[in-house]
Amino acid sequence: MGASLVIAAPPLIVLLLVLWWLDRAGGRSGWLVLLSVAWGGLGATGLVMLTAAIWLEQPSWYPVLVSPVAEELSKALIFVALVWFGLVPSVPAGLACGLACGLGFALWENAAYFDRLGSMPPAWLYMTRTTGTALLHAMTTGLVGAAAGAWGSGRTVRGRVIGVVVALGSACLVHGSWNYVCLVLSDTSAVRRALPAGGVALLLVLVVWSVVKERAHLKHEVLALWRDGVIPEDVARALVRRWPVRGLRRAGVHDPAAVSRSVWRLATARRQLAGLSDRSHRVRALLARAVDRWQRSVHALLDGAPAPAGRRIAATHVALASGLALVVGGLHVLGSASPVPAALARRTVVVVDGAVVRPEPLLSVVNEDDAYLLWQRGPSIERREQLLTWIGPGQEQRALALGPIPPGSDDWFDMTTLGRGVLVATRHGARMQVRSFARDEQIDELSFDAPERDAEPCWPWLASDRGRTLAGWDRLRRVAWLTSEPLALGARLDLPDPFRGVDETPDQACVRGFLFTDHTVYQVARPLRASRLAAIDLETLNERAIDLCPGEPDLRVHSLDKDRDEVLVLLGGRSDAGYRLFLARLDRSGNLREPCRPIRDMPAGEPSVVALAGAGETAFLAWATGSHIFLARIPLGPAGGRSRRWVLDRAPPDGTGVVRVGVTEGRLYVAWEGFSPPSAWSLKLLRTEIDDLP
Secondary structure, three states: OHHHHHHHHHHHHHHHHHHHHHHHHOOOOOHHHHHHHHHHHHHHHHHHHHHHHHOOOOOOOHHHHHHHHHHHHHHHOHHHHHHHOOOOOOHHHHHHHHHHHHHHHHHHHHHHHHHHHOOOOOHHHHHHHHHHHHHHHHHHHHHHHHHHHOOOOOOOHHHHHHHHHHHHHHHHHHHHHHHHHHHHOOOOHHHHHHHHHHHHHHHHHHHHHHHHHHHHHHHHHHHHHHHOOOOOHHHHHHHOOOOHHHHHHHOOOOOHHHHHHHHHHHHHHHHHHHHOOOOOHHHHHHHHHHHHHHHHHHHHHHOOOOOOOOHHHHHHHHHHHHHHHHHHHHHHHHHHOOOOOHHHHHOEEEEEEEEOOOOOOEEEEOOOOOEEEEEEEEEEOOEEEEEEEEEOOOOOEEEEEEEEEOOOOOOEEEEEEEOOEEEEEEEEOOEEEEEEEEOOEEEEEEEEEOOOOOOOOOOOEEEEEOOEEEEEEOOOOEEEEEEEOOEEEEEEEEOOOOOOOOOOOHHHHHOOOEEEEOOEEEEEEOOOOOOEEEEEEOOOOOEEEEOOOOOOOOOEEEEEEEEOOEEEEEEEEEEOOEEEEEEEEEEOOOOEEEEEEEEEEEOOOOOOEEEEEEEOOEEEEEEEOOOEEEEEEEEOOOOOOOOEEEEEEEOOOOOOOOEEEEEEOOEEEEEEEEEEOOOEEEEEEEEEEHHHOO
16 A cells, blocks of 8 residues: 555645645645645545445446545535634635545545556556546535635525535535546546546636635735734735745844744634624634734734744644544544454465465365365466465365466366366367366376367366266367276267357357256357357257247356256346346256246446356355455245345455355355455455355
């Protein structure tokens, strides 16, 4: 986080220094700027974190409707305290505090955003975040601050409330519109350039107008101090000129800087007191004491004596700072509290933490004691190796390196169970290698040619069922039987193409789904959009398409799994609720047992990855969103039951964490990749008895 703060800080620090100087030129000490920055960067962000922690699965409309309201209300809470203590009874003072609060919020938000990226952001993104987004926060909070500053001069309570409500509503509307443009219309480069430029222009107009207007009023107030006999004529004339300190020195003032500062603050307090309505009794009393204190300070300084100590204002500062620290600490503790149930956290094994390269795991479960993870690691994407990790009954684990991945090549691999061990298939180019393992020992190895009909290679495929194992390649047009003792290649089969004439890109053809049961192979075409499912009989080589969801032609197949005597197919499609998942059930011969039925709505939209595993009358889903890794249990039996959902971990920064699910003999396994800031990946495995789920 520290490095991200350094990256995000420079433009915002410049803006804050300019604001500090302008605020001091208006006669204030500048400490309110610091207080507002602290609340925006720590307190308001803590409230937003708490809101996000409560609302984990954020709908697609969350950034446009919920997030702007939560952020603007969180930033605006600082003005409740400032108005209560009578510290912002003028529009310019409220505007300055609002701008500072918005910039503080933007500083922390940008740092968190860059931290989740894990790398230096592109130039356009950096400028958009540090100028456009930062100035958006400054403008919206400045608008609310100006309304809070006008609160004390309001003639009626109704007028004050209407003014603040209109300002907050306008701020939320502007913020929501910005998010909509950035998220929905992000490809419109002209709009992307125009928004930051418009924000800069509007912010400059607001600040310059505020400073010029306040400066002019304060000059009149300084001349009024001379007419009232509070300060001499030569001091008043020196203060209203361009270089007041130099003029005061020529007038023979002993401490010109302190006199200038005290007179300006006295003038500010007198003007604020004059602008208050008669109904603001408490604030009027506070300002009257401030006027008396600064007037005594001015007289003492002009007489050559030290200024009297302001114990009351110091106590106010300490009270505000202490209250702010307590509130900020509480918010961040609540917002960062893990939503992962303790029962699941205790059963989670950390396989690797701090990896530079994304692990991208595959999970193969052998029995209720053994699990295998196939993943990758390395110092960079060009220097990687594959590893097979065996995880035993307890927390014990042992890893076996499978060799380096050639630089510049894709890492094509798959794995499946084999007795009490596993088979691992890898390919680079036209050569396919299959190795068998038991625990952390390699038992056997097989290598054979597996050419592709197209220049682009695809994944090898391995599948086992009831003691038989099948290997596939060439976009699943060719398969071969495998024997285990010794590991050898059996009969090869050229499968028919059940998707002739189906429009799909080479990448989609590469990731076709593959499942094997008894003598039937299931294939999925177009897995990235409207999918088609077909079954091929390995004995007769007959093919047939399977219509899983009559009346729902645009569903995407996410996952296939077999369970005892049936095949489960997980599909998804867009709906009014965001994204809806469906489940279809087939028998082991490919006959439709139950057409697809909706099993879960995903309010956050289409998940980047979702995995499925069946366990008798229950199915388990795991998926990654933009914030967290989730696990859900879905009842399948006729008796039904209540669905449950749990949080497993925080998601990687791009929300595309790989998640795998496996079930065997009453035990559930979930493997996923996470992200540990600033730029390190983690790999975890949850192993729990199904009956012990919380």
